[in-house]
Amino acid sequence: MVTSTENHVTSSELLRDAEELRAQVHLIVNSTYVTDVHTHIFPPAFKHLSVFGIDELLTYHYLVAETFRSARVAYDRFWRMSKTEQADLVWQTLFVENSPVSEAARGVVSVLDAFGLDTRATDLREARAFFNSRTLREHLDQVFDLALVSDVVMTNDPLDEAEARMWRDGIDLDRRFRSSLRLDRLLNDLLNDGRHGADVLSRRRFLDEWIQRTNPVYLAASLPAEFQFPSDDARDRLLREVVLPAAKDHGLALTLMIGARRQVNPHLRDAGDGVGRADVKAIERLCAEYLDVKFLVTFLSRENQHELCVAARKFSNLMPFGCWWFLNNPSIVSEITRERFELLGPSFIPQHSDARVLEQLIYKWRHARKEIADALYDSYARLLDSGRAVTSEEISRDVHRLFSANFKTIH
Ligand code: FIX
Numbered sequence: 001m002v003t004s005t006e007n008h009v010t011s012s013e014l015l016r017d018a019e020e021l022r023a024q025v026h027l028i029v030n031s032t033y034v035t036d037v038h039t040h041i042f043p044p045a046f047k048h049l050s051v052f053g054i055d056e057l058l059t060y061h062y063l064v065a066e067t068f069r070s071a072r073v074a075y076d077r078f079w080r081m082s083k084t085e086q087a088d089l090v091w092q093t094l095f096v097e098n099s100p101v102s103e104a105a106r107g108v109v110s111v112l113d114a115f116g117l118d119t120r121a122t123d124l125r126e127a128r129a130f131f132n133s134r135t136l137r138e139h140l141d142q143v144f145d146l147a148l149v150s151d152v153v154m155t156n157d158p159l160d161e162a163e164a165r166m167w168r169d170g171i172d173l174d175r176r177f178r179s180s181l182r183l184d185r186l187l188n189d190l191l192n193d194g195r196h197g198a199d200v201l202s203r204r205r206f207l208d209e210w211i212q213r214t215n216p217v218y219l220a221a222s223l224p225a226e227f228q229f230p231s232d233d234a235r236d237r238l239l240r241e242v243v244l245p246a247a248k249d250h251g252l253a254l255t256l257m258i259g260a261r262r263q264v265n266p267h268l269r270d271a272g273d274g275v276g277r278a279d280v281k282a283i284e285r286l287c288a289e290y291l292d293v294k295f296l297v298t299f300l301s302r303e304n305q306h307e308l309c310v311a312a313r314k315f316s317n318l319m320p321f322g323c324w325w326f327l328n329n330p331s332i333v334s335e336i337t338r339e340r341f342e343l344l345g346p347s348f349i350p351q352h353s354d355a356r357v358l359e360q361l362i363y364k365w366r367h368a369r370k371e372i373a374d375a376l377y378d379s380y381a382r383l384l385d386s387g388r389a390v391t392s393e394e395i396s397r398d399v400h401r402l403f404s405a406n407f408k409t410i411h
Pocket residue numbers: 155222257260270324325354356
């Protein structure tokens with residue numbers, strides 16, 4: 001907890017001056033460690049799954065999609081290139097020939113700047129030399145410190161053979177990395193493979209075995225925009241007969257990420273997914289029927305955000321989290337976070353990074369903290385106008401709740 005600050009405000013002093021209030025909010029938001037509740041990063045023990053450095057940062061699928069909008073390169077030619085060649089093309093296209101003003105491009109600038117590297121370099125020599133000189137373990141510690149991240153939740157797929165093998169062989173897990181079991185293949189791919197409703201018992205056994213092996217903080221799935229509950233399909237049956245009973249029996253929350261339209265343009269590979277507006281009523285029905293299961297929910301469509309807040313007011317087993325993927329832009333993060341404060345007070349999880357490359361933790365959290373601090377300041381300033389000042393102790397309590405305590409309530 002922050003007890004005093006540069007301008008010598010004591011923790012219990014009422015903050016009646018707007019500028020002092022703003023300074024305190026920014027100071028506290030920018031010094032409180034966060035639990036990152038959904039990422040795709042892995043510790044070094046996961047070998048090739050643990051990725052970092054400039055080539056990985058530049059070949060992030062967000063930037064690949066943007067590169068195709070400006071570079072004259074055919075899909076198959078791009079995919080035949082080595083990672084180094086792809087990174088060179090992305091840098092040349094988005095950072096040399098254009099100003100990197102998109103959120104994903106600015107993110108790379110923020111990372112380079114955090115390490116004191118030239119953000120206007122005309123090639124990647126300096127950046128490559130720097131990242132190659134790092135030992136992964138030290139680098140990992142520094143990235144977590146720079147991002148003020150205490151721990152992260154990985155996305156663990158028991159149906160990915162390479163990852164499953166590592167778990168079976170035994171992994172000495174860095175305690176900052178928590179696991180979550182991702183059930184997309186179990187829930188979605190089955191719909192297409194003709195084995196409708198097949199084998200509920202063996203799937204439950206499989207899930208129990210992996211829950212035991214990986215000790216996850218939650219079970220998770222992403223669902224298409226068309227997701228309905230209830231529904232007369234195999235997914236509904238698997239949810240009711242396998243996933244929800246397993247969540248209940250093991251005391252695990254279910255995280256649902258709804259609204260990705262997979263492979264709208266398959267030529268773009270990982271960058272080829274789009275967005276669709278989903279039906280929030282499906283989540284209301286799920287929460288109403290399974291009051292003893294906790295649900296962490298995020299929607300990809302901006303149009304679903306207000307309804308998600310309203311649903312969360314009705315169901316205390318529903319925890320909205322994050323501004324996912326195409327929503328993770330300052331203007332939209334600002335809008336959603338303000339809407340959530342107004343409808344839910346501090347009872348939500350404002351952001352997750354979705355980082356795929358280690359150093360993305362730095363920019364995703366720095367950028368998010370700015371929007372969260374601005375939105376929180378405005379909430380307190382309105383409160384002040386209405387006749388109630390807050391103390392820095394209360395700000396610390398609220399930020400701690402947003403950044404880690406709300407997540408702890410679900411596991
Ligand atoms: O389904 C997910 O967890 C998505 O976040 C990813 O698959 C997506 O590709 C992504 O990286 C979004 O940020």
